[in-house]
Structure formats: C-alpha cells, structure tokens
Amino acid sequence: MRVLILGGTWFLGRRIAERLAERGDQVLIAHRGSARSDPGVPGLHLRTDRHDLAxxxxxIKDFAPQAVVDTFALTGADVDAVLPVLPHVPSVVLSSQDVYEAYTGLQTGQCLSPVPITEESPLRRERYPYRGKGYPGVPDDYEKLDVEARWLDRGAVVLRLPFVYGPHDYQRREEPILRRVRAGRDRVPVGAANLLWTRGHVDDMAxxxxxxxxxxxxxxxxxxxGESTTVPIGVWFEQILRAAGSRTRLERVPDDRLPPDLALAxxxxxxxxxxSARAERLLGWAPGDPETRVAESVRWHLAHPPEGGWTDADAAADDAALAGP
Known part of the structure; x- marks a missing residue:
C-alpha cells in the first residue's frame, strides 16, 4: 500500500511510518523538517508546510497514495489547506480526547462528565481551549473538534488519542518522576494522586x-x-519507579504544596x-499490558535523558513541599 503521511517525523507519526515501512508499505512523508524531525524516518520525504501542499x-499525484494518515492537524485551517490536494482514499486522522467535556472539567476543577467516557459522551461546549494562553507551539485557533468535523465529512477514521507516552516522546511524560530519580531524591511529594487518566503507549497507538x-x-x-485498564496516577508513578529500579518513595503532602510539575498528583x-470498546469491536484492536509498556518506555527515557537537569530551585520546591506545616 502507498501511504501519504502528513507529519510523521516526530513521536507517534514517526512510529506509524516505521511500522508501515517494516511491513513493506511505501511511505511518502510530507513534513516541515522542524528541529524535532528525524531525517532517518523511513520513506520518501517531502519537505513542505502543509499550507503549501498545493x-x-x-x-502527490505521481506517488498516487492509496491511503492518507494526518498526524498533525491542529486547526480547521490545517485541514482546509490539504483536502483539495488529496485523493479520496481511506484516511485516518489523529485527534485527541481533549474534545470531551470531561477535559474541560479536568482543567477547571469541576466534575462535568461521568466516566468511563465513550464516543457518545458529551463533547466540549467551549471551543478553542488554548486561545490566549500562549502555549509554545499551540496556535490560538487549536481545535480538534474543527479538525474532526472536516475529516469525518470526508469519511475518515478519527482516532481520539489518550495521554500518549513511550520512546521519542518530546513531552517527556515520565520526566516528573525520572528527573527526581536521576537527582538521587529519596522522596517525591504527591497529593491524593488518584487521577484516572487513560494513557496509551506509542506502539499501541500505531x-x-x-x-x-x-x-x-x-x-x-x-x-x-487507550490502555485496557487504568491505574491512578500515583500507582503509575510507582510503576515508573519500579521500572527505573529506584527506591525513591512517594510521600503524601497537601495538594496546595505540590510543585508545579506534579500538579496532576x-x-x-x-x-x-x-x-476503547469501539476500537476493540470494530478494529479488533487490543493494547499491550500497561505495566509492561511503562517499563519499556522508562528504559528508553533513562537511556535518552533530556537536556537540562535538576536545579537548586527544583530541590527547594520539593523540600518546601515535604517540610510539613
């Protein structure tokens, strides 16, 4: 199969391209060639901004794609720029579970939706959740609901992704724990740490x-x-510590004393x-064992630490949280 991937040189897109190439598919990757892009991702590379795809x-016509995977549409305009250029072939677009009203609840500290969340659960009523907040790399008009509407009209499969982690994760999801392990900290301050947020390993998403x-x-x-079973975030932290072979322990503190990078705790x-019952029923899809996947991810991240490290300010924040009243 000839597959055109929009994006495809970062995290999940990279793994999709690798998996397609491993099984013998031909891949054309249209990407900007940003600093995070890996030129070694298998396939033909077309360096272009998606807004210049025309x-x-x-x-594109010469490659004659038989399928399209859109890994990095953030806005409605991102989709409008490419649809006129693309053939009407089977397509998959990556979306996010931030489209649900529950995401608004998580961000605002309100209980707005029952769980577990299914594809029929309420969607966010308020649009453009990052407008005016100045998050690096996130446009003001970011809105996966706009992306979904355009691609669904085209007959695409929209995959709503969870909290994704694993090798090459540029967001470094495990780093709040691993940075403390590297620094030799013996305690990590946590609150109730009972958040249930469905996660997913990058290979299972691919x-x-x-x-x-x-x-x-x-x-x-x-x-x-998403993963088949989800443990509270505190148990996930413990899984990370076990996978790292660390004796660092979690210590309960009041939520209002948590350091910023541990706010989810x-x-x-x-x-x-x-x-993920619909994916299991319609696609025959099943993820791997969550704890095994965490261990795989932790091994990679320990072997590939990020630039920068633990600072005196970090230590002071943890010490203050752990010091008691």
Missing part, C-alpha cells in the same frame, strides 16, 4: 492506526484508543477515564 500537487487503515470498518467514525474533581 505547490506539490504533482508529486497499531490502532494500521488497523484503521486495513480493516476499514470504522470509516466515517470517531474511535477512542492532586485530588481531581474530574477523571478522564476512557473506554
């Missing part, structure tokens, strides 16, 4: 994309992906626990 319509391309039973539908009003 300039390369001839190359498997879901390939299933959606191959099986085609979810065309025109939104589908949740409090007591939330809203959980983001998501059901």
């Amino acid at each position: 300039r390369h319509a001839g190359q 498997t879901g994309v390939l299933a959606a391309l191959d099986i085609r039973s979810a065309d025109g539908l939104a589908v949740n992906l 409090g007591a939330p009003a809203q959980h983001l626990l998501v059901s």
